[in-house]
Structure formats: C-alpha cells, structure tokens
Amino acid sequence: MGRPRETSDEELLSSVRSHSPAGTSEIADEVGMTRQGTQKRLDELHEQGKVNRKDIGTVVVWYIDCE
Numbered sequence: 001m002g003r004p005r006e007t008s009d010e011e012l013l014s015s016v017r018s019h020s021p022a023g024t025s026e027i028a029d030e031v032g033m034t035r036q037g038t039q040k041r042l043d044e045l046h047e048q049g050k051v052n053r054k055d056i057g058t059v060v061v062w063y064i065d066c067e
Contacts, residue, residue: 007031009050012041013064016051021063 015030016022028038042062045051054061 007033007041009041009045012038012045013050016042016062017064021054021061024060024062027062 011031012027015027019026019030024039024042025035027042028035031038033041039060042051042053046053050064052063052065054063
C-alpha cells in the first residue's frame with residue numbers, strides 16, 4: 001500500500017473558503033482526509049489565525065472572514 005497523499009494547508013483553506021461556513025466532515029470529504037485528521041489540522045490553522053471556528057453544540061463550523 002502506498003503512503004497517503006499529503007494535504008496542504010492551502011487545500012484545506014481553499015475548501016473552507018469554497019464552503020464557508022463548513023463543518024469538519026464536509027471539509028474532510030472534499031480533501032480526502034479523516035474527520036479526526038482534518039479537525040487537528042484545522043485546529044492548527046485556527047491557532048495560526050488563518051481560519052475561524054464557531055462551536056454550535058457538538059458541531060464545529062469553520063469559516064474565513066472576508067478581508
């Protein structure tokens with residue numbers, strides 16, 4: 001079996017931009033990652049100030065502010 005494809009930060013950010021606001025599972029499906037892996041990467045991008053998050057009950061919604 002081959003090594004899984006690496007998903008770039010820009011691919012994740014592009015998915016958030018195109019579906020904003022978007023749930024973690026929606027982004028994971030688009031970029032071909034697990035939900036858990038996507039959550040971890042988006043949390044890192046959030047800490048860097050590149051993406052915003054809103055917790056709505058048990059759901060996390062991701063979005064990018066218009067600049």
